[in-house]
Amino acid sequence: QSVLTQPPSVSGAPGQRVTISCTGSSSDIGAGYDVHWYQQLPGTAPKLLIYRNSNRPSGVPDRFSGSKSGTSASLAITGLQAEDEADYYCQSYDNSLINWVFGGGTKLTVL
């Protein structure tokens, strides 16, 4: 069981907007630690998508955005495209476990 809770799956039609939540606790996200998001396309390694809550690495489309509030964070994807179909993971740090922590992952299906 992952420390950070994500919905197992979300879906949306091309062009729509979807959000993926990441819920933590007072020892990780709520303690002020940043949240980062990774995209894992089928059969490939994870790729950094959002760092420090809301920053996009070079080359990541601005259709992807992140936010953080309290003990939770969210990833939003607008203008859904077929190529966005992937698994998405949030990551933070837990100061009670002294551990980097990942969410359980969310599978995005583009209908």
Add this chain to the structure above:
Amino acid sequence: QITLKESGPTLVKPTQTLTLTCTFSGFSLSTSGEGVGWIRQPPGKALEWLTVIYWDDDKRYSPSLKSRLTITKDTSKNQVVLTLTNMDPVDTATYYCAHGTGGDPYYFDYWGQGTLVTVSS
């Protein structure tokens, strides 16, 4: 341009020790702020952080695996080595090494392609 690549056995027997090497380029682990982490992913399951080594040789381990894990670096060879003792079938996973950045605690901005390790007799 940062690249990382994992290498090591694809099959190990239960109770054996796994040794994986991460060979990287595009940065130096002798440079302040740099780090390398290992993350694994059992088939069909989520990512699990294992360990991180910092440029100053500071090391952090997953509490649940700390007794079985060792991470070391060879700065001259641009390599980081992971050892995991007493392997069990539940340790079957794809093992990734990744470049740590962004201060402490790191996030991981570049990942290797991963190597699938199967534990079976």
